[in-house]
Amino acid sequence: MNNIIQRWLEKRIGAPQRLPVTVNRKRLYTLPTGAGWLLLTLSLACVIASLNYTSNEALLVTLILASASILSLIMGHRILNGVTLQSIHVEPSHAGDNFTVEMEIKTKAWAKGIMVVIGNSHAAFDVDKNGVGKVRFSLPASQRGLWVLPRLCLTTRQPLGLATTWTWIFPQNIIVKIWPALEREPALLPQISTGNKHHINNAMQNQDIRSLRAYRPGDSIRQIAWKQSARSGTTFVREYDRPTGEAVIEWDKINLSYEEKLSRIATWVVEAERCGRPTKVILPNRQLGPGKGIKHRNECLDALAEMPNDQ
Amino acid sequence: MTSKENTLYETVPGSTPWPKPKSTAHLITSGNKKYAIALMAISLLPILNALPTGLTIWMTVNCLIILLLANFFKISRSIRMSFAVTSSILIAIVSFSGLASSMQEMAYSYAALMLCMKTMEITSVRDLRVISIMSIIPSLICLIDEANMLTGIISIIIIPSSISMLIFVCDIETDQRNNAKPSYYFKKAGKTLLLATPLALIAFYFLPRLDSPLWGHEKTTAGTGMSETMSPGNYDKLFNDPSVAFRAIFRTPLPVGFQAYWRGPVLTKYNGETWSTTPSFIEAKGSAEGTGTATSYKIMLEPQKQPYIPALDIPLSISPRAGLILNNLSVVSNTTNGQWRKARTIDMSSAIEGRNTIKDLPEEEKILNLELPAGYNPRAIEFARQLRQASNSEEEYVTKIASYYRSNLTYTLEPPLLGKDRVDELLFVTKQGFCEHFSSSFVVLMRAAGVPARIVTGYQGGEINENRDFYTVRQLYAHAWSEVWFEGKGWTRIDPTGFVVEQRPIDPLGNNPLLKATGLIGLSRWISDAWGKSVGNFNSESQRYFAEKLFTAETISFSPIFYKIFMILGGATLFLIGFMIVLNIGPRNKKLRGDPLEEAWHKACDRLRKIVPTLPLHITAQAAAKVAEQVLNNQSAQEFNELSRKYSQAQYEIAYASNRKTLAYAIGKWRPKR
Numbered sequence: 001m002n003n004i005i006q007r008w009l010e011k012r013i014g015a016p017q018r019l020p021v022t023v024n025r026k027r028l029y030t031l032p033t034g035a036g037w038l039l040l041t042l043s044l045a046c047v048i049a050s051l052n053y054t055s056n057e058a059l060l061v062t063l064i065l066a067s068a069s070i071l072s073l074i075m076g077h078r079i080l081n082g083v084t085l086q087s088i089h090v091e092p093s094h095a096g097d098n099f100t101v102e103m104e105i106k107t108k109a110w111a112k113g114i115m116v117v118i119g120n121s122h123a124a125f126d127v128d129k130n131g132v133g134k135v136r137f138s139l140p141a142s143q144r145g146l147w148v149l150p151r152l153c154l155t156t157r158q159p160l161g162l163a164t165t166w167t168w169i170f171p172q173n174i175i176v177k178i179w180p181a182l183e184r185e186p187a188l189l190p191q192i193s194t195g196n197k198h199h200i201n202n203a204m205q206n207q208d209i210r211s212l213r214a215y216r217p218g219d220s221i222r223q224i225a226w227k228q229s230a231r232s233g234t235t236f237v238r239e240y241d242r243p244t245g246e247a248v249i250e251w252d253k254i255n256l257s258y259e260e261k262l263s264r265i266a267t268w269v270v271e272a273e274r275c276g277r278p279t280k281v282i283l284p285n286r287q288l289g290p291g292k293g294i295k296h297r298n299e300c301l302d303a304l305a306e307m308p309n310d311q
Numbered sequence: 312m313t314s315k316e317n318t319l320y321e322t323v324p325g326s327t328p329w330p331k332p333k334s335t336a337h338l339i340t341s342g343n344k345k346y347a348i349a350l351m352a353i354s355l356l357p358i359l360n361a362l363p364t365g366l367t368i369w370m371t372v373n374c375l376i377i378l379l380l381a382n383f384f385k386i387s388r389s390i391r392m393s394f395a396v397t398s399s400i401l402i403a404i405v406s407f408s409g410l411a412s413s414m415q416e417m418a419y420s421y422a423a424l425m426l427c428m429k430t431m432e433i434t435s436v437r438d439l440r441v442i443s444i445m446s447i448i449p450s451l452i453c454l455i456d457e458a459n460m461l462t463g464i465i466s467i468i469i470i471p472s473s474i475s476m477l478i479f480v481c482d483i484e485t486d487q488r489n490n491a492k493p494s495y496y497f498k499k500a501g502k503t504l505l506l507a508t509p510l511a512l513i514a515f516y517f518l519p520r521l522d523s524p525l526w527g528h529e530k531t532t533a534g535t536g537m538s539e540t541m542s543p544g545n546y547d548k549l550f551n552d553p554s555v556a557f558r559a560i561f562r563t564p565l566p567v568g569f570q571a572y573w574r575g576p577v578l579t580k581y582n583g584e585t586w587s588t589t590p591s592f593i594e595a596k597g598s599a600e601g602t603g604t605a606t607s608y609k610i611m612l613e614p615q616k617q618p619y620i621p622a623l624d625i626p627l628s629i630s631p632r633a634g635l636i637l638n639n640l641s642v643v644s645n646t647t648n649g650q651w652r653k654a655r656t657i658d659m660s661s662a663i664e665g666r667n668t669i670k671d672l673p674e675e676e677k678i679l680n681l682e683l684p685a686g687y688n689p690r691a692i693e694f695a696r697q698l699r700q701a702s703n704s705e706e707e708y709v710t711k712i713a714s715y716y717r718s719n720l721t722y723t724l725e726p727p728l729l730g731k732d733r734v735d736e737l738l739f740v741t742k743q744g745f746c747e748h749f750s751s752s753f754v755v756l757m758r759a760a761g762v763p764a765r766i767v768t769g770y771q772g773g774e775i776n777e778n779r780d781f782y783t784v785r786q787l788y789a790h791a792w793s794e795v796w797f798e799g800k801g802w803t804r805i806d807p808t809g810f811v812v813e814q815r816p817i818d819p820l821g822n823n824p825l826l827k828a829t830g831l832i833g834l835s836r837w838i839s840d841a842w843g844k845s846v847g848n849f850n851s852e853s854q855r856y857f858a859e860k861l862f863t864a865e866t867i868s869f870s871p872i873f874y875k876i877f878m879i880l881g882g883a884t885l886f887l888i889g890f891m892i893v894l895n896i897g898p899r900n901k902k903l904r905g906d907p908l909e910e911a912w913h914k915a916c917d918r919l920r921k922i923v924p925t926l927p928l929h930i931t932a933q934a935a936a937k938v939a940e941q942v943l944n945n946q947s948a949q950e951f952n953e954l955s956r957k958y959s960q961a962q963y964e965i966a967y968a969s970n971r972k973t974l975a976y977a978i979g980k981w982r983p984k985r
Contacts, residue, residue, distance in 0.1 A: 035440035046451050050454075053455050055455045056515075064508060067510035067514065071506055159499070160503070161477055
C-alpha cells in the first residue's frame with residue numbers, strides 16, 4: 001500500500017524545481033493525526049447519540065467541535081499555501097560529522113508552527129515580521145562524496161494538531177559535499193618535496209617552540225618534550241613554527257586503502273592549512289596547488305569529495 | 312561536475328508518504344502536565360454528582376497522589392503502570408459488582424476513569440492531545456442526558472478550554488516558546504469556535520433528524536399539559552409553572568386580548584367535585600365550520616402527556632397527519648402513533664371572532680350539557696331558578712349572573728378549599744376563587760336554569776414577542792372558561808372570570824408579576840426562551856417546516872424522504888461551497904511542473920526505468936547513460952548518451968541557456984529501444 005502511494009507521490013512531485021519554490025495548493029496534502037481520528041470518532045458517536053436521544057444541545061456542541069476541526073484543516077492548508085523556499089545553503093563537512101543546511105523560507109507573517117523535515121530530522125523556525133524565517137539543520141554526514149540534497153518536507157499541525165498538512169519540495173541541484181573523514185590520530189605531514197632531511201633539525205634549532213601537542217605516530221623522538229611528558233604522564237612533542245616549506249601530498253606515495261588514503265590526504269590538507277604551510281596535492285586525475293589558505297584547503301577537500309568510489 | 316553524484320537519501324525520508332512525527336517526550340514538562348490535569352479536573356465537574364461516591368473518593372485520592380508524584384518526585388514508569396492497573400481493576404469492579412446503579416452511572420464512571428487513567432500517562436504531546444479531546448466527553452454525555460442551563464454553562468467553559476489546550480499543545484510541539492498567557496490561547500480558541508459556528512449551524516439545521524429513536528426510549532420530560540379533569544376547590548399547581556407549554560407563529564396579525572383563547576379539552580361531566588370529558592363524545596368530525604376571518608398559524612408544542620393540541624377559537628382545520636378536530640371543537644393528536652409525547656410543530660387554522668355554524672344541538676348532547684349531579688349545591692340551583700324566572704331571555708339571565716359575580720366575588724390565586732357543595736360555598740360563603748371556580752359555578756348555574764353549558768379548559772393569552780409574530784404560552788396561562796348554547800346562536804364563549812376581574816392577573820401582554828423578572832433571572836429566562844425557540848425544540852417536524860420555509864414559497868409539503876434527501880444535499884452543497892471558497896484563496900502557481908528541461912529529462916528517465924526497473928529515482932545523467940549503454944541497442948544508447956551530456960552541460964553551463972527548450976524537446980522525443 002505504502003509503495004503504491006509512494007509511486008503515485010513520486011509521479012506527482014515530478015522533477016526537481018529551481019529555487020525559489022513556492023508551495024502550490026495542488027501539492028498540499030492533509031491527513032488527520034491520531035488525535036484527529038479520535039475526535040472524528042467521538043463526534044460521530046456523539047452525533048448519533050444526540051440524534052437518537054433528540055438532544056439538540058449536545059448535537060449543536062458536537063457539530064461546533066466537528067466544524068472547528070474541519071476549519072483547522074483549512075487553516076493548516078492556508079498556513080502552508082504560498083510558502084516560498086527562497087534559498088538553501090549547504091555547509092560542507094567531513095564524513096562522520098554533521099553538515100549544516102541553512103534555508104530561508106518566506107511565509108505569511110501570521111503563519112506559525114511550520115516544521116521542515118529532512119530525513120528524520122525536524123526543525124521548527126521563527127519568522128520575523130515580514131514572514132521570513134531561517135532554518136538551520138544539522139544532518140549526519142555519513143559517507144564521503146557528492147550528494148544531492150533529498151527532497152524536503154514542509155509540514156505543520158497547526159492550529160489544533162488534529163491534522164498534519166505537508167508538502168514535498170525537491171529543490172534542484174543542491175549538492176552536498178562531504179569531505180573524507182579526518183584521521184583520529186593524524187600522521188605527520190610529508191616532508192618537503194626538496195627532500196631536505198635536516199629540515200626538522202634546522203627548524204628545531206632555529207625556530208621558537210610554538211606549542212606542545214600530544215605524540216602522534218611518526219613524530220621524531222627528538223621532538224618529544226621529555227620533561228613535560230614526565231610531569232603530566234602523556235607524551236608531548238614540541239611543535240615548531242614552520243612558515244616555509246611546501247608540503248607535497250602525493251596520492252601514489254601513500255600506501256593505504258582507497259578511502260583511508262583519501263582520509264589521510266584530507267587530514268594533511270587540514271593540518272597544513274592550520275600550520276599555514278603551502279601544499280600541493282597530486283591526485284590520480286588532477287593536481288592542485290601549490291597554494292595555501294582556507295580557499296585552497298576547501299578546493300583540495302572538494303576535489304577529494306569528488307573522487308569516484310573505489311571500484 | 313565531472314565526477315559522479317549520488318543521492319544522499321535514495322528514497323523519501325522514512326517509509327511513509329507523510330512526515331513522521333518527531334519524538335516529543337522532551338517537551339513534556341510538569342507545567343504542561345499541570346494544565347492537562349487541571350483541564351481533566353474541570354471536565355469531570357459536570358458528572359461528579361452522578362458518580363458513585365466510592366469511585367469519586369478513590370479518584371480524588373488517586374489524582375492527588377499522581378499530582379504529588381508528578382511534581383515532587385521522579386516517578387518511574389512502573390509506578391504509573393501500577394496506577395493504571397488499579398484503575399483497570401476498578402473498572403472491572405464497577406462493571407461487575409453493580410457499584411453503578413444504572414447504565415447512565417456506568418457510562419459516567421467509565422468516562423471519568425478513562426480520563427483519570429490517561430492523565431497518569433502523559434509522556435508525549437500526543438497524550439496531551441488525547442486528554443484535551445477526552446475532556447469534552449463528560450460534558451457531552453451530560454448534555455445528551457439532560458440539557459439545562461447548568462450543563463450548558465459548563466460546556467461553554469469546557470469546550471473553549473480544551474480547544475485552547477489543543478492550540479497550546481500545538482505550540483509546544485513546534486517549540487514556540489513565546490511565553491503566551493492562557494488568555495492568549497483562550498482568545499484563539501474563541502476565534503476558532505466563532506468561525507466554526509456558522510458551519511455548525513448549517514449542519515445543525517440541515518442534518519436530518521430521526522423520526523423515532525434507533526434504540527432506547529425517548530426522553531420524556533413532558534409537562535403536565537392540559538388536564539382532562541378539573542376539580543375547582545382543590546389546589547392547582549399549574550398557576551405557578553412558568554415553563555413553556557407551546558409557541559404559536561402567525562403570518563397574519565396576532566390575535567389579541569379576548570381573541571387569544573387557546574382551546575383544550577372540553578369538560579361536560581360533573582360529579583359535584585370534578586369536571587371531566589365525556590368519552591362517548593370523542594368522535595372525529597374532520598373539520599369544523601365557522602365564520603369570521605380564518606387565520607393560519609403554527610403551533611410548536613412542547614412535549615406533554617395529553618394528546619390535546621391547543622387551538623385558537625374556533626379551529627377550522629389541522630394538517631391531517633398531525634391530528635383531528637373533535638365534535639366539541641377540541642383538537643387532539645393523531646393518537647395512533649403516540650407522537651404527542653414529543654415536541655412538534657403543527658399547522659392549523661382557526662376562525663378568530665368566529666361563530667360556530669353548528670346550529671342544532673342533538674338531543675343526547677343537550678342532555679349531557681344539562682346534567683347536574685343530584686343532591687349537590689341546592690342553594691345555587693334555587694338561586695339560578697329564581698334568577699331565570701326573573702329574566703326575559705337567556706341573555707338577560709347571563710347578564711344578571713354577571714352582575715352578581717361582579718359585585719360579590721373576588722379573584723384570588725389562593726382561594727380557600729371548598730367542601731361538599733362547592734358551588735354553594737363559593738357563591739355565598741367564601742366568595743373567592745379563580746377561573747376554575749368561576750367557570751365551574753357559572754356552568755352549574757346555567758345548567759340549573761336549563762341552558763346547555765360546558766367548561767372549556769386551555770390557555771388564555773401569552774407573551775408576544777417584539778416582532779409581534781408569535782406567542783409564547785406558558786403553563787401559568789392555563790385558563791378555564793365556559794360555553795353556553797343559545798338557541799339560534801350556537802355555542803357561545805362566555806368567560807365568567809371576566810365578570811370578576813377586568814383583566815386576569817396574568818396579563819396576556821406579558822406583564823405577569825410572576826414573569827416580571829429583571830436582571831439575571833430575566834436574562835436567563837430570555838436566553839432559555841430564545842434557545843428553546845431556535846435550537847432546543849428543533850426536531851424532524853420543525854426541520855420540515857424550516858425546509859418548506861427555506862425552499863418553497865408557500866405551503867408545498869415535501870414527502871419525508873424527499874425532504875431528507877433534499878436537506879442532506881442542500882447542507883452538503885452549502886458546506887462544500889464554503890470549503891471551496893476558503894481553499895481557493897491563495898496563490899496559483901502556473902509553473903507547477905517546474906523546469907521543462909528537468910521535466911523532459913525525468914520523463915526520459917521514467918521511460919528508461921520501464922526497461923530497467925532498478926534505475927534509482929534521482930540518478931545522475933552520466934550514470935543513466937552508462938546504464939542505457941548496457942541495456943539498449945547501440946543507436947538508442949548513443950542518442951541517450953549525447954542527450955545526457957548536453958543535459959549536463961545545460962544544467963551547469965550558463966552559455967547553454969538559450970538552447971534549453973530545443974534540448975527539452977529533443978529529450979522528450981527520445982525513446983529507449985533495445
